[in-house]
Amino acid sequence: MTKRSITIVAVVFLAVIIMFSAKVIISRGKDVPKNIKELTLEEQYSRISNSVKPSIIIFSYDADCCENTKKFFNEYNSNAKKLMKDYENKFETLFINTGIIESDKGNKVLERITKDNEVSKLPSILVRDSKGKKIKVFEGTFDDKEIRKVLDGVMKQ
Structure with a gap:
């Protein structure tokens, strides 16, 4: 694997982790009682x-x-x-x-x-x-x- 391929895989992996984290944070907000x-x-x-x-x-x-x-x-x-x-x-x-x-x-x-x-x-x-x-x-x-x-x-x- 070339450095370029490794970089692309790392960026995609990082993007998936960020999206998953954002989804977890947003879903927790729904459990908070209403104002x-x-x-x-x-x-x-x-x-x-x-x-x-x-x-x-x-x-x-x-x-x-x-x-x-x-x-x-x-x-x-x-x-x-x-x-x-x-x-x-x-x-x-x-x-x-x-x-x-x-x-x-x-x-x-x-x-x-x-x-x-x-x-x-x-x-x-x-x-x-x-x-x-x-x-x-x-x-x-x-x-x-x-x-x-x-x-x-x-x-x-």
Whole structure:
């Protein structure tokens, strides 16, 4: 065999190894669980319900609407998301944007969640213990100190 033939065989062999390695790496990525934001509402709620952590579920609206309503929800959502971020390591958190649920299935899931947890107004913040039992629902605007007091109490349980 000439040097040229050996070089060609080596290059082909190397290319096959690289392709095989790439295939293995790509297939491993498929086994990784979905990002929480890619899950359906039902999957997200199920994940939270099966967790051993307590949970914060925010029911709000984040879509186009009239100016005053939009201003209210922007401020509310900003405060609620800050609360979620502050407690994200101690609580499971879920922000349900009712403004983007379009499917009948999504609406039925939302209806079931609100009925099961006695949430009747928008916006609301639902606080549940580690067993999924409702601790408190904060309807409408919320007092940051009051809700943090409740959340801190749940963490001590």
